[in-house]
Amino acid sequence: MSQAPIALSEVSYFFGRGSLRKQILHNISTDVQAGEIVILTGPSGSGKTTLLTLMGALRSPQEGALSVLGRELHNSKEKQRAAVRREIGYIFQSHNLLDCLTIEKNIRMAMQLEGVRGGEAGKRAQAVLERVGLGEHAHKKPSALSGGQKQRAGIARALVNRPKVVLADEPTASLDKQSGRDVVNLIQDLAREEGAAVVLVTHDNRILDVADRILHLEDGHMKSLSEAVSEGTSRMLNLLEKHDPGSAGYLATLAFALSRIAYADNEVTDDERAAMRQILIDVGDLAEAEVDFIMELSLIERHTQTVGEEPAGERSGFDDEKSRHFIDSLYAIANADGHISPEEVSEINAIAHEFGLKDYRAR
Ligand SMILES: Nc1ncnc2c1ncn2[C@@H]1O[C@H](COP(=O)(O)OP(=O)(O)OP(=O)(O)O)[C@@H](O)[C@H]1O
Structure with missing residues (x-):
């Protein structure tokens, strides 16, 4: 050659x-x-x-x-x-x-x-x-x-x-x-x-x-490259946090929670990806490429995390409106393929519990 x-x-x-x-x-x-x-x-x-x-x-x-x-x-x-x-x-x-x-x-x-x-x-x-x-x-x-x-x-x-x-x-x-x-x-x-x-x-x-x-x-x-992506994302989040502290923290937390739902049945479908992307785009005023960075990083982090190694639960401190948006977003990902599986429901329950949120949609 x-x-x-x-x-x-x-x-x-x-x-x-x-x-x-x-x-x-x-x-x-x-x-x-x-x-x-x-x-x-x-x-x-x-x-x-x-x-x-x-x-x-x-x-x-x-x-x-x-x-x-x-x-x-x-x-x-x-x-x-x-x-x-x-x-x-x-x-x-x-x-x-x-x-x-x-x-x-x-x-x-x-x-x-x-x-x-x-x-x-x-x-x-x-x-x-x-x-x-x-x-x-x-x-x-x-x-x-x-x-x-x-x-x-x-x-x-x-x-x-x-x-x-x-x-x-x-x-x-x-x-x-x-x-x-x-x-x-x-x-x-x-x-x-x-x-x-x-x-x-x-x-x-x-x-x-x-x-x-x-x-x-x-x-x-x-x-x-993965180190570069992670570095780029955290730099971007730091910047966002400086200018808009509330939404940066929320966006990162939400992205990670959505990744957990997407991975609840061990496979992220295109529908779930598209729904996740749209929710994140709607949350902040970030460019789409930046949202993609955060989303991919959350998915990678979720994917590489072994079962039983959940991040320490943090009380969210979200107000009512954010709590509802958060829970609704989790359901939206779970339902992206038109059907909510028992694994997805139990992951939503686990996340709601960790964050001290009431799952107002739970039956
Ligand atoms: N002519 C020079 N003599 C001595 N040190 C230099 C010289 N040119 C660059 N450096 C040093 O080499 C290092 C790398 O510089 P370089 O310009 O390659 O970085 P860079 O990644 O392109 O930075 P930037 O993004 O700011 O352009 C720096 O510490 C810089 O101070």
Whole structure:
């Protein structure tokens, strides 16, 4: 099998020398295949940009093997890295377009570096601008475009030479929800069409679904996806709790209780999932992707908890309205398939008891 466009094996990276030497990345191993989209997440300072710059041949690792487009970069010389860089498409947080040139000229400039000029360059520039929805804006300068349009022009420039490796650093950071979504969809479509290996650094949870794989960095160490999901969810819940203490606690408690009902008969059906999702969406003013996070985390937690290992019962302190909503929601999940089983009833009773709630619907 041919080598992946990006291949890392036990890569470590250090900044500084002597007593100031500090290890930033620890034994990172991963391959990014052609046509694959990998998202790199992690808290600020965890080493995402450093890892991206290694993959982008802007630095070379002091330890481990790093191959980009078939070239080994461990201890490489600047000249070798420069040659690799010419074959990579970079998309930055700010579009990095030259303001004094039109969009079309910005794109032609990228082609000039590859020796493509004249009519051929004009044709290719127009085609790529149309592809990113900017066909009618070719002769405008960047200052005349919106943030999302500028970012799309940046993508057109990065992709016009059809790179086999595309690296994007926070491409949606300055965009609103819809523009951010448009931009990642575009990167995804173009990457698939060209069979490029794509690595995208982001803090934006809303775009995680475009990833084929999510890599999570913490203090320079690679973490598993489930650890990343759990970290992302608790960060989000903490944030919510700060802004809206009542509903955050309620949402987390409710999500977990609903998971218990969904698992009462040892299997979560699609109907139960859909009902659970809708109840949680109706409770808070969270984005759907955030609700999905909480729901999946609750289901995972429930699934991995062994029988007899129930969480310590807490008195809920819910007012009457919340108590009713809580009990009704449990019944709604139990009844999602049109039938409430004895196991589900006994789980509802157990939860009501643990939370000190009266099951006003019990017969
Ligand atoms: N040129 C440098 N010299 C010394 N240390 C650096 C340098 N660049 C980054 N660092 C340190 O390396 C660590 C990782 O930084 P990096 O920018 O890769 O993190 P990040 O995950 O991309 O953070 P953010 O999400 O804030 O962009 C940080 O502790 C940072 O202070």
